[in-house]
Amino acid sequence: MLYAILCYHDEDLVGSWTREQDAAVMSKLAVVQDKLKKAGRLGPVARLLPTTAATTLRKDDPPVVLDGPYAETKEQLLGFYIVDCENLDDAIGVARDLGAANPGGAYEIRPVGLFQPGGTTE
Amino acid sequence: MTDSAWIDAALTSARPQAVGALLRYFRNLDTAEEAFQNACLRALKNWPQHGPPRDPAAWLIMVGRNVAIDEVRRSSKQQALPEDDVISDLDDAEEKLAERLDGSHYRDDILRLLFICCHPDLPATQQIALALRIVSGLTVKQIARAFLVSEAAMEQRITRAKARVASAGVPFETPGAVDRSERLAAVAAMIYLIFNEGYSASGETSEIRKPLCEEAIRLSRLLLRLFQSEPEIMGLTALLLLQHARAAARFDADGEIVLLDDQDRSLWNQKLIAEGLALIDKAMRHRRSGPYQVQAAIAALHARAARPEDTDWAQIDLLYGALEIMQPSPVVTLNRAVAVSKVRGAEAGLRMIEPLAERLSGYFHFFGVRGALLMRLGRNEEARVAFNRAIALANTSAEAAHIRTHLDRLIRDSTAPGT
Numbered sequence: 001m002l003y004a005i006l007c008y009h010d011e012d013l014v015g016s017w018t019r020e021q022d023a024a025v026m027s028k029l030a031v032v033q034d035k036l037k038k039a040g041r042l043g044p045v046a047r048l049l050p051t052t053a054a055t056t057l058r059k060d061d062p063p064v065v066l067d068g069p070y071a072e073t074k075e076q077l078l079g080f081y082i083v084d085c086e087n088l089d090d091a092i093g094v095a096r097d098l099g100a101a102n103p104g105g106a107y108e109i110r111p112v113g114l115f116q117p118g119g120t121t122e
Numbered sequence: 123m124t125d126s127a128w129i130d131a132a133l134t135s136a137r138p139q140a141v142g143a144l145l146r147y148f149r150n151l152d153t154a155e156e157a158f159q160n161a162c163l164r165a166l167k168n169w170p171q172h173g174p175p176r177d178p179a180a181w182l183i184m185v186g187r188n189v190a191i192d193e194v195r196r197s198s199k200q201q202a203l204p205e206d207d208v209i210s211d212l213d214d215a216e217e218k219l220a221e222r223l224d225g226s227h228y229r230d231d232i233l234r235l236l237f238i239c240c241h242p243d244l245p246a247t248q249q250i251a252l253a254l255r256i257v258s259g260l261t262v263k264q265i266a267r268a269f270l271v272s273e274a275a276m277e278q279r280i281t282r283a284k285a286r287v288a289s290a291g292v293p294f295e296t297p298g299a300v301d302r303s304e305r306l307a308a309v310a311a312m313i314y315l316i317f318n319e320g321y322s323a324s325g326e327t328s329e330i331r332k333p334l335c336e337e338a339i340r341l342s343r344l345l346l347r348l349f350q351s352e353p354e355i356m357g358l359t360a361l362l363l364l365q366h367a368r369a370a371a372r373f374d375a376d377g378e379i380v381l382l383d384d385q386d387r388s389l390w391n392q393k394l395i396a397e398g399l400a401l402i403d404k405a406m407r408h409r410r411s412g413p414y415q416v417q418a419a420i421a422a423l424h425a426r427a428a429r430p431e432d433t434d435w436a437q438i439d440l441l442y443g444a445l446e447i448m449q450p451s452p453v454v455t456l457n458r459a460v461a462v463s464k465v466r467g468a469e470a471g472l473r474m475i476e477p478l479a480e481r482l483s484g485y486f487h488f489f490g491v492r493g494a495l496l497m498r499l500g501r502n503e504e505a506r507v508a509f510n511r512a513i514a515l516a517n518t519s520a521e522a523a524h525i526r527t528h529l530d531r532l533i534r535d536s537t538a539p540g541t
Contacts, residue, residue: 012347013178015340016135021127052346052359053400067404068350074177104128104174
């Protein structure tokens with residue numbers, strides 16, 4: 001089963017990391033990712049640009065374009081992983097490993113219903 | 123990350139909101155800063171043991187406020203009670219949850235904190251020093267280093283600036299829409315100044331002053347988080363990101379300036395460029411143009427050109443034309459002339475800058491551009507005069523060295539056989 005691991009964290013806080021701190025977190029995460037990749041379990045990984053770069057389209061009639069992210073929360077969606085896992089316990093285990101490499105914030109673990117890496121509709 | 127590194131980052135990111143709220147309670151900058159310092163000390167003791175609080179800023183505001191109130195109570199046993207308005211809003215100590223959720227409240231707190239640093243009585247350098255100290259929380263030592271002055275001199279500069287702000291009175295009422303947009307404009311201008319302090323550095327000082335650029339970007343993003351639909355704040359942030367993206371390519375190994383046309387574009391930071399382009403795209407949708415957006419749009423056209431010859435100079439000419447109308451200035455016209463010379467030739471560029479000669483008679487870049495245009499037209503003797511004038515006006519050794527390479531070329535050309 002594919003799981004999406006959605007990364008939430010306080011954007012101001014992550015933005016206050018020094019370049020060295022940021023690089024240290026990324027290299028620790030790379031260790032966890034490499035392990036998953038070697039096992040053939042890692043799908044796309046994305047780190048999103050700051051929410052200040054976000055735009056929201058509200059699908060009202062007519063649709064409304066708003067500046068900023070959809071949710072105004074203390075913690076923002078900053079990135080995500082797609083990982084192939086046996087079951088929820090397994091997915092929580094992966095999230096734990098990632099969390100140990102990058103403490104703070106939260107991961108939302110969501111089973112993937114439809115996955116089209118190339119956007120095909122076959 | 124170690125505990126202490128994590129806590130440092132948390133304290134830095136919470137600082138503007140926490141000091142801003144404490145300033146609202148105590149209405150005195152020194153008291154607010156001291157309360158924040160005390161709260162930080164407790165955080166350093168408490169957080170490693172009990173884990174980080176869910177909302178560090180709210181924690182620091184509560185603790186800072188309580189510690190300061192305790193101190194006032196303690197000292198009041200020896201002296202008369204302070205007047206009520208010295209400690210305002212004491213009653214809502216239970217309302218921390220409401221406080222945390224009230225985004226508009228802390229938005230104005232942070233804006234106020236930034237705004238008091240822009241007091242018109244303060245010279246630009248003091249505004250910047252004050253903002254870096256109070257809002258960013260850089261140490262006096264760090265700020266002194268960035269400004270290449272002694273710590274004692276910087277300490278004095280900041281103390282003076284604070285005294286002036288205190289005597290001018292801080293605007294505590296919640297601003298109305300007009301006030302808010304005026305504050306926003308003043309704060310944006312100050313952030314731009316901070317960036318320029320870092321950006322205009324060159325040679326060996328550029329590395330030391332780079333943190334100023336990064337801090338300006340952090341403040342600009344912070345402002346944009348608070349005012350998400352302000353196209354000019356998007357424009358400002360985009361401008362800073364796009365300019366800073368070129369940092370690694372702007373100087374060579376010897377600290378000499380590398381002009382845009384000669385920069386190794388593979389050294390440009392593509393992540394910053396992507397963010398800058400995303401922001402300017404968002405800003406343009408609002409169709410409320412302004413000087414930051416136009417300048418960002420110009421920077422975006424440079425960023426989008428994979429090679430110098432791909433640069434859309436005609437569009438840049440139009441954008442400078444728009445900027446000339448919004449913000450008439452001989453420096454803008456000078457920049458436009460560079461674009462014009464690329465589109466319509468050096469002759470046209472030269473014609474455009476001739477009327478500026480008097481107003482820019484003390485401006486290094488005027489003579490640099492004039493010399494370069496004359497050189498392109500083969501008017502080498504006049505070019506030499508202009509370059510010599512530029513060297514005399516150079517602000518940094520890197521600027522002077524750059525002009526000297528042109529002069530060397532002129533000499534080489536004039537002694538080369540067949541010319």
